Amino acid sequence: MGASRTVGGLPRTYGLQRHFSRDRGNGPTPQITRARVRRVLRYFRPYRWQWATIIATIAVTAGLSQVNPLLTRHLIDDAMLGEDKRLLVQLASAMVGVAVVLGLLGVVQHTLAAKAGQSMIHDVRSELYQHLQRMSLRFYTSSRSGEIVSRINNDVNAVQGVATGTVTQIANNLCMVVATSAALLYLSPALTLLAVAIVPFFYIPSKIVSRISQRLATLTMEAQASMQSFMHERLHVGGVLLTKICGRGPDDAGIFGERSRRLVDLHVRSTIVGRWLFMVLSIFAVLGPALVYWYGGLQVIEGLLTAGTVIAVAALMTNLYRPLLQLATVYVDIQASLGVFERIFEYLDMLPEVRDREDATPLPTTGGEIRFSGVSFAYPSPMLMASDRDGREETEEAADGFGPEREAFSLQDVSFRIAPGEQVALVGPSGAGKTTITYLVPRFYDPDEGTITLDGHDLRDLRQDDLRQHIGMVTQETFLFHASVIENLRYAKPDATEEEIVAATRAANIHDFIAELPEGYDTVVGERGFRLSGGEKQRLSIARALLKDPAILVLDEATSSLDSTSEHLIQEALETLLRGRTAIIIAHRLSTVLGADRILVMEKGRLVQVGSHEGLVEEDGLYSQLFTRQFGRVLDLT
Numbered sequence: 205m206g207a208s209r210t211v212g213g214l215p216r217t218y219g220l221q222r223h224f225s226r227d228r229g230n231g232p233t234p235q236i237t238r239a240r241v242r243r244v245l246r247y248f249r250p251y252r253w254q255w256a257t258i259i260a261t262i263a264v265t266a267g268l269s270q271v272n273p274l275l276t277r278h279l280i281d282d283a284m285l286g287e288d289k290r291l292l293v294q295l296a297s298a299m300v301g302v303a304v305v306l307g308l309l310g311v312v313q314h315t316l317a318a319k320a321g322q323s324m325i326h327d328v329r330s331e332l333y334q335h336l337q338r339m340s341l342r343f344y345t346s347s348r349s350g351e352i353v354s355r356i357n358n359d360v361n362a363v364q365g366v367a368t369g370t371v372t373q374i375a376n377n378l379c380m381v382v383a384t385s386a387a388l389l390y391l392s393p394a395l396t397l398l399a400v401a402i403v404p405f406f407y408i409p410s411k412i413v414s415r416i417s418q419r420l421a422t423l424t425m426e427a428q429a430s431m432q433s434f435m436h437e438r439l440h441v442g443g444v445l446l447t448k449i450c451g452r453g454p455d456d457a458g459i460f461g462e463r464s465r466r467l468v469d470l471h472v473r474s475t476i477v478g479r480w481l482f483m484v485l486s487i488f489a490v491l492g493p494a495l496v497y498w499y500g501g502l503q504v505i506e507g508l509l510t511a512g513t514v515i516a517v518a519a520l521m522t523n524l525y526r527p528l529l530q531l532a533t534v535y536v537d538i539q540a541s542l543g544v545f546e547r548i549f550e551y552l553d554m555l556p557e558v559r560d561r562e563d564a565t566p567l568p569t570t571g572g573e574i575r576f577s578g579v580s581f582a583y584p585s586p587m588l589m590a591s592d593r594d595g596r597e598e599t600e601e602a603a604d605g606f607g608p609e610r611e612a613f614s615l616q617d618v619s620f621r622i623a624p625g626e627q628v629a630l631v632g633p634s635g636a637g638k639t640t641i642t643y644l645v646p647r648f649y650d651p652d653e654g655t656i657t658l659d660g661h662d663l664r665d666l667r668q669d670d671l672r673q674h675i676g677m678v679t680q681e682t683f684l685f686h687a688s689v690i691e692n693l694r695y696a697k698p699d700a701t702e703e704e705i706v707a708a709t710r711a712a713n714i715h716d717f718i719a720e721l722p723e724g725y726d727t728v729v730g731e732r733g734f735r736l737s738g739g740e741k742q743r744l745s746i747a748r749a750l751l752k753d754p755a756i757l758v759l760d761e762a763t764s765s766l767d768s769t770s771e772h773l774i775q776e777a778l779e780t781l782l783r784g785r786t787a788i789i790i791a792h793r794l795s796t797v798l799g800a801d802r803i804l805v806m807e808k809g810r811l812v813q814v815g816s817h818e819g820l821v822e823e824d825g826l827y828s829q830l831f832t833r834q835f836g837r838v839l840d841l842t
């Protein structure tokens with residue numbers, strides 16, 4: 205496997221170079237418990253026949269690996285010393301035959317292991333992706349950018365290592381030890397004892413180094429994650445923008461340099477540790493066969509053993525030492541492999557904050573009547589991501605990975621009703637809780653106290669998908685995928701016809717613009733595609749909402765000031781979008797406030813005033829203050 209051989213079958217490294225450079229410090233090292241093993245085995249179960257075949261191949265391979273050393277014995281004792289030329293040819297040919305069969309078995313074994321391993325990766329990756337989709341927004345706002353993706357990539361790929369590495373290696377080593385011991389005992393029990401007697405000399409240094417290299421591997425993983433998440437954060441549109449604006453380029457380069465240096469240092473230390481071990485082991489690797497040749501040689505001289513037997517024993521030692529040494533660390537190997545799964549389970553075990561009830565009420569249509577009754581809500585405290593944890597414990601019952609303690613209420617005892625087709629504007633100072641209200645309507649979060657109903661149904665009794673199919677959202681920041689315009693639009697309604705799409709884009713005042721793009725509707729836009737202006741993106745997202753044609757609309761009006769043409773185009777598009785729908789609008793424009801049926805005034809999480817514009821300006825309250833402050837100048841001008 206990894207062992208390079210010298211003349212006479214003397215092992216040089218017994219594959220330990222690879223063994224100790226393997227990344228085994230991946231994350232936590234959990235105790236091996238029945239429950240953990242059973243959970244991991246669940247992923248193997250669908251491929252049990254492949255695994256059974258793989259293990260059978262390994263067993264046959266182990267048996268066959270003993271044949272050539274035994275043939276060597278015949279070759280020397282009977283063919284060479286017996287001067288039998290025919291036997292010489294026959295034995296040499298048989299050796300080639302055995303090598304060919306072993307090679308073919310290797311191909312079968314690796315093909316099956318790759319297939320089973322990759323299929324398991326696929327299963328884990330898909331399960332994780334689907335689970336992460338169900339996590340609440342909060343999970344994403346509190347995870348460091350890039351960390352989730354890097355976890356999926358690194359940890360899930362490590363599953364392949366566990367499957368094709370640990371499992372096949374343990375099976376391989378066990379079969380090899382059994383088969384080789386049998387062959388050695390058959391040849392010479394005395395020499396076998398001698399061969400086994402020096403095993404502790406390998407074992408002790410390898411144990412020490414294994415511990416050091418495991419610690420280094422853990423540190424390297426952490427350093428790698430820290431450098432990766434720094435890169436993800438900084439080399440991202442938003443991050444780059446902030447770095448440039450704040451002029452922090454050189455500082456960030458310095459921080460990056462430090463992290464990169466640390467990684468260099470750790471890698472170098474790992475290599476050095478591995479090399480020292482290699483040196484010590486290489487010496488013992490010669491010592492074993494030397495002892496066998498010395499003691500065996502004496503027996504040959506005394507006529508108790510044949511020369512062929514001694515050479516065969518020396519050759520077989522390769523087959524014994526490598527697997528024996530690797531089995532010595534089998535516990536650590538299994539622990540490390542469980543650790544790989546454990547990191548994935550950590551994610552899979554986070555309960556999504558918002559869950560569907562088993563007996564949820566179906567809601568095929570909706571009138572669009574929304575009612576908040578005594579709603580209070582606090583954002584859960586931030587979750588601790590793996591690399592931030594530094595040994596701190598997570599609580600068992602944590603949902604979405606958050607502790608039970610919650611921060612100050614963002615909404616407190618909020619009650620209001622929105623009639624079907626009514627348009628309500630939310631106004632209030634920054635941090636008043638306006639966005640939070642718009643997040644509770646589509647159940648991105650559930651309230652801590654009070655209830656929210658749609659057509660009289662408590663939202664918690666509805667399936668999230670059912671509820672959300674009736675809700676359209678146009679947010680300030682329009683997110684577009686790196687895909688064509690038409691693909692971005694169809695994301696809201698995959699079966700939309702071209703006519704429907706054009707009707708929506710026309711209504712959103714964006715059709716003419718799209719038609720003039722280099723490839724029209726097929727132009728690729730989004731983070732890495734054709735760049736659209738803020739106003740164009742907003743109109744595209746209005747078109748997307750129009751295509752969805754929801755009964756309820758949640759609209760966070762853009763605060764960014766646009767030129768008057770763009771503003772006018774958006775205004776028109778919004779009017780079309782709002783027509784006939786129940787709408788909750790975080791209003792920033794005077795025209796929207798004036799156009800709303802009712803205005804809800806929020807302050808510090810509470811609903812402090814409700815009424816029409818005329819009624820509210822008359823009252824001496826927050827609204828009249830806000831109105832004068834925000835729109836007074838505009839009114840003076842109009």
Ligand code: ATP
Nearest residue numbers: 342345583614632633634635636637638639640641
């Ligand atoms: P703005 O007009 O500035 O967008 P807003 O009225 O929409 O403000 P919200 O975003 O609803 O206010 O925030 C209400 C409160 O909740 C604020 O105190 C805010 O700090 C807090 N908050 C908002 N989002 C989170 C979050 N993800 N985690 C913790 N607290 C949050």
